[in-house]
Amino acid sequence: xxxxxxxxxxxxxxxxxxxxxxxxxxxxxxxxxxxxxxxxxxxxxxxxxxxxxxxxxxxxxxxxxxxxxxxxxxxxxxxxxxxxxxxxxxxxxxxxxxxxxxxxxxxxxxxx
Numbered sequence: 001x002x003x004x005x006x007x008x009x010x011x012x013x014x015x016x017x018x019x020x021x022x023x024x025x026x027x028x029x030x031x032x033x034x035x036x037x038x039x040x041x042x043x044x045x046x047x048x049x050x051x052x053x054x055x056x057x058x059x060x061x062x063x064x065x066x067x068x069x070x071x072x073x074x075x076x077x078x079x080x081x082x083x084x085x086x087x088x089x090x091x092x093x094x095x096x097x098x099x100x101x102x103x104x105x106x107x108x109x110x111x112x
Contacts, residue, residue: 001041013049016042017095018110019056019088026055039110051110054095059087066090 007013018039021029039051063086067077076082098104 001038004042005045010046010049013046016046016049016051017092018051018053019059019091020053022055022057024057036110043110052095052104053108053110054091056087056091059090060084062090063087 016039018035020035021031023029039053043049043051060083063083064077066086067083072082095104095107098107
């Protein structure tokens with residue numbers, strides 16, 4: 001939150017995308033409430049910016065697959081930080097694809 005409080009380009013931000021951790025049955029996982037609480041804090045600080053919730057299931061699997069296909073070493077493939085960064089890129093790519101095709105109305109927007 002400190003980083004976001006000090007973020008210098010808030011006036012350029014048009015939307016935020018949060019990965020919502022769901023279980024295979026589409027029910028919220030243990031971490032979902034923490035994600036939603038974080039999102040509510042962001043929404044309270046920046047109420048003019050919509051916060052979209054994206055199902056993040058399988059993004060880690062896709063990130064691992066991408067690393068494997070890229071020939072990354074086993075140590076890199078085991079690095080949770082690297083996997084999380086790639087999963088975030090996948091999530092954002094999915095969002096941008098939906099936005100490009102005017103399908104973001106299908107996504108839930110975090111409400112306070």
